[in-house]
Amino acid sequence: MSLPAFKTLRNCQTIAIDDVPLVDTTVFRNSIITAVEGGSRICALFGVPRDRLDPQVFSKQLSRAVIRVFAVLAHDREGTLFIISTDIRGSYAALTPDCPQAHWFERELFEQWGVVPEGHPWLKPIRFHKTYNKTEDQTNARESMIGITDFFRLEGSEIHDVAVGPVHAGIIEPGHFRFQCHGEYVYHLEISLGYQHRGIEPALIGGPTKRTLHYMETLAGDTTIGHAMAFSHLMETIMGVSVTPRAKTIRGIALELERLANHIGDLGALAGDVGFLPTASYCGRIRGDVLNLTALLCGNRFGRSLVLPGGVAFDLDNTLVQQLKDRLRAAFSEVSAAVNLLWDTPSVMARFENAGRISKETAKSLGLVGPAARACDIVRDARYDFPAGIFRFSQIPVSTWDTGDVFARAYVRWLEIQRSVTFIQNQLEMWPEGKTETEIKNLAANSLAVSLVEGWRGGICHVALTDSRGLFSHYKIIDPSFHNWMGLAMALRNQQISDFPLCNKSFNLSYCGHDL
Amino acid sequence: MINVLLKTLNQKNRTIDYPKSTPVLPERFRGLPVIDRAKCIANCKLCIEACPTDALTDGLKIDLGRCLFCNKCLSACHTGAISFSQEHRLAARTREDLVLKDSSLNSLKLIESLDKESRRLFGRSFKLRQVSAGGCNACEADTNVLSTVVYDLGRFGVQFVASPRHADGLLITGPVSRNMRLALEKTYEAVPAPKLVIVVGSCAISGGPYIDHPEVLNGVDPVLPVDLYIPGCPPHPLTILDGVLRLLGRL
Numbered sequence: 001m002s003l004p005a006f007k008t009l010r011n012c013q014t015i016a017i018d019d020v021p022l023v024d025t026t027v028f029r030n031s032i033i034t035a036v037e038g039g040s041r042i043c044a045l046f047g048v049p050r051d052r053l054d055p056q057v058f059s060k061q062l063s064r065a066v067i068r069v070f071a072v073l074a075h076d077r078e079g080t081l082f083i084i085s086t087d088i089r090g091s092y093a094a095l096t097p098d099c100p101q102a103h104w105f106e107r108e109l110f111e112q113w114g115v116v117p118e119g120h121p122w123l124k125p126i127r128f129h130k131t132y133n134k135t136e137d138q139t140n141a142r143e144s145m146i147g148i149t150d151f152f153r154l155e156g157s158e159i160h161d162v163a164v165g166p167v168h169a170g171i172i173e174p175g176h177f178r179f180q181c182h183g184e185y186v187y188h189l190e191i192s193l194g195y196q197h198r199g200i201e202p203a204l205i206g207g208p209t210k211r212t213l214h215y216m217e218t219l220a221g222d223t224t225i226g227h228a229m230a231f232s233h234l235m236e237t238i239m240g241v242s243v244t245p246r247a248k249t250i251r252g253i254a255l256e257l258e259r260l261a262n263h264i265g266d267l268g269a270l271a272g273d274v275g276f277l278p279t280a281s282y283c284g285r286i287r288g289d290v291l292n293l294t295a296l297l298c299g300n301r302f303g304r305s306l307v308l309p310g311g312v313a314f315d316l317d318n319t320l321v322q323q324l325k326d327r328l329r330a331a332f333s334e335v336s337a338a339v340n341l342l343w344d345t346p347s348v349m350a351r352f353e354n355a356g357r358i359s360k361e362t363a364k365s366l367g368l369v370g371p372a373a374r375a376c377d378i379v380r381d382a383r384y385d386f387p388a389g390i391f392r393f394s395q396i397p398v399s400t401w402d403t404g405d406v407f408a409r410a411y412v413r414w415l416e417i418q419r420s421v422t423f424i425q426n427q428l429e430m431w432p433e434g435k436t437e438t439e440i441k442n443l444a445a446n447s448l449a450v451s452l453v454e455g456w457r458g459g460i461c462h463v464a465l466t467d468s469r470g471l472f473s474h475y476k477i478i479d480p481s482f483h484n485w486m487g488l489a490m491a492l493r494n495q496q497i498s499d500f501p502l503c504n505k506s507f508n509l510s511y512c513g514h515d516l
Numbered sequence: 517m518i519n520v521l522l523k524t525l526n527q528k529n530r531t532i533d534y535p536k537s538t539p540v541l542p543e544r545f546r547g548l549p550v551i552d553r554a555k556c557i558a559n560c561k562l563c564i565e566a567c568p569t570d571a572l573t574d575g576l577k578i579d580l581g582r583c584l585f586c587n588k589c590l591s592a593c594h595t596g597a598i599s600f601s602q603e604h605r606l607a608a609r610t611r612e613d614l615v616l617k618d619s620s621l622n623s624l625k626l627i628e629s630l631d632k633e634s635r636r637l638f639g640r641s642f643k644l645r646q647v648s649a650g651g652c653n654a655c656e657a658d659t660n661v662l663s664t665v666v667y668d669l670g671r672f673g674v675q676f677v678a679s680p681r682h683a684d685g686l687l688i689t690g691p692v693s694r695n696m697r698l699a700l701e702k703t704y705e706a707v708p709a710p711k712l713v714i715v716v717g718s719c720a721i722s723g724g725p726y727i728d729h730p731e732v733l734n735g736v737d738p739v740l741p742v743d744l745y746i747p748g749c750p751p752h753p754l755t756i757l758d759g760v761l762r763l764l765g766r767l
């Protein structure tokens with residue numbers, strides 16, 4: 001497929017910023033809509049003040065108001081990325097009415113830069129922070145108070161709102177949920193986040209600094225390896241450095257261990273939410289065993305300080321490889337027994353099946369990613385579609401199911417657990433020799449690259465732009481949760497409110513990864 | 517049903533024998549940092565410069581409240597003066613106690629428990645409400661793990677509860693994002709007095725990786741009185757358990 005207005009690039013390919021097509025806003029809009037209709041999806045859509053890209057422009061007053069908006073699209077089947085940009089001053093015609101998956105991105109654009117997408121149906125803040133480029137003449141750049149916004153309201157004599165959060169009942173992160181209900185019946189769920197906002201993106205500008213890697217590792221701490229890998233790939237791409245096969249293998253193992261731990265934990269939590277305690281307690285423990293495997297590798301259960309630009313900080317010797325093999329085998333046989341109990345237990349299946357169903361069409365139009373998308377029969381997995389690192393050499397088949405309900409989201413995870421275990425076992429068999437670190441260089445100047453990694457929640461996308469000194473003039477992070485929160489809202493439509501914990505857990509989205 | 521019972525038998529009893537014995541930590545585990553000044557080269561500041569959070573300062577004082585246990589100082593050091601021990605008992609009762617002038621295993625100071633009256637109140641039944649205020653979900657996860665069969669927190673009479681009104685205190689994670697300040701204060705107010713505050717992770721102690729971001733408040737100290745600090749990024753579950761049990765005078 002070729003899309004005329006766009007520049008085509010691959011995952012982890014560096015291009016000059018000047019090579020990104022700069023088009024008229026109407027062309028920009030139409031091209032994206034056409035491409036999405038043709039089967040592409042929006043990976044990233046973000047603004048950068050033009051003066052940051054173009055230090056020659058001295059008329060500050062004028063340029064401040066101009067935001068260059070970049071769009072990165074992905075065509076999964078063909079494994080290609082497409083990029084395009086436009087300059088926007090003040091406002092433009094929103095994409096959302098014609099392309100629903102742009103909705104959250106356009107809200108972000110509005111919140112970060114005060115760019116108004118005219119005709120956006122629900123233009124509300126997503127993180128509740130001050131507009132970055134607040135100026136006198138931008139009246140919509142208001143200061144926001146967390147959680148104060150125009151929530152949807154449903155009219156009717158027996159309609160009521162149920163408001164939950166930010167502080168929830170369990171040990172989980174904060175977020176606010178509003179259900180529009182009639183009795184137990186949920187018409188709509190509105191999700192309002194931002195409580196975890198720590199200002200990561202602004203802090204990355206001018207970097208990389210010695211804190212950059214730590215932001216990556218902790219922006220969503222349960223996805224430490226995923227984000228550290230996306231970042232490292234991006235750095236290595238722009239530096240023109242390639243890491244050793246041994247480092248790639250260790251990264252791949254760590255990424256799949258992260259997936260295993262989280263998937264196993266979530267299956268346990270799903271069992272807990274339907275009151276099936278055997279699997280809940282076994283999986284809770286086995287998850288810990290898998291985290292301990294990561295700690296075996298690098299001393300930290302979440303993989304902190306393992307992946308870094310240039311390679312990995314810890315090597316594996318034969319004893320460790322053997323330990324990993326043995327302990328993984330034991331964990332896998334225990335998890336198989338625990339998880340298979342779920343599918344054999346009618347009281348569990350009665351709650352899983354048909355709960356929180358999303359149609360394939362909805363999933364496609366919202367641009368869902370990860371197990372949530374694959375549970376709707378969408379073949380979308382960056383390890384397969386946009387392989388980088390070890391996945392260029394060893395492929396993992398894509399796991400899908402077609403019912404789009406809680407069962408499908410649980411079952412896809414189980415399929416992925418099995419495939420990740422096989423992958424790790426294979427890697428541990430064919431163990432490449434060599435070093436684990438490669439000398440790193442400076443970042444190339446005036447460049448742009450995109451990095452996609454399939455984290456356990458779905459596709460992680462990082463985009464970096466460098467300035468004339470080779471420092472970040474912009475760094476964009478899109479956690480898979482950014483695409484999927486609306487999926488959870490849709491899954492709750494026409495459900496019992498009592499199924500919320502179950503539906504929520506079947507997605508298990510990141511609050512901090514979204515809030516940044 | 518029989519099948520479930522069989523599976524349960526196969527999964528065995530997995531609760532660790534703690535505190536009678538301490539489980540083996542992985543060889544690469546990074547516990548209490550140990551600094552051997554004798555190995556330092558005069559005026560070398562490589563470790564201080566490498567530290568992402570300024571946890572290391574002149575004179576090689578190390579602030580465990582800022583430390584991410586990230587290994588950067590160790591990698592920067594040419595002489596092997598810095599290492600990380602297997603010592604997991606790191607909690608402190610005051611912020612100052614986390615700043616180690618001489619970081620070695622001998623200097624380790626285990627915390628004192630609460631006074632007698634508080635021990636009488638909380639020692640045998642202690643309910644906590646957890647609040648994440650900008651935490652990355654790793655501190656939260658390793659707190660949550662204490663309720664699994666492995667640690668079985670319940671056997672010590674410690675439990676996480678759903679409502680602050682049922683709690684004896686808060687366990688807080690995260691650098692306290694501005695957006696969570698109000699919710700955190702309200703949750704604290706809802707806990708009946710007397711109440712305790714436990715902060716877990718470098719974020720909640722100092723801001724951690726987010727120190728001095730305008731969007732965060734550099735931890736809980738500026739907002740609430742703190743009774744126990746548990747350092748780490750995230751702390752190992754045993755570090756958290758050790759801190760809580762010592763506070764209650766159970767160890």
Ligand code: SF4
Pocket residue numbers: 566567568569570571572578582583584585586587588589590
């Ligand atoms: S381990 Fe602690 S002291 Fe050492 S560099 Fe990391 S944060 Fe600084």
Ligand code: SF4
Pocket residue numbers: 218221650651652653654655656689690691716717718719720724725748749750751
């Ligand atoms: S201290 Fe570290 S692990 Fe804990 S919340 Fe902060 S960044 Fe996450």
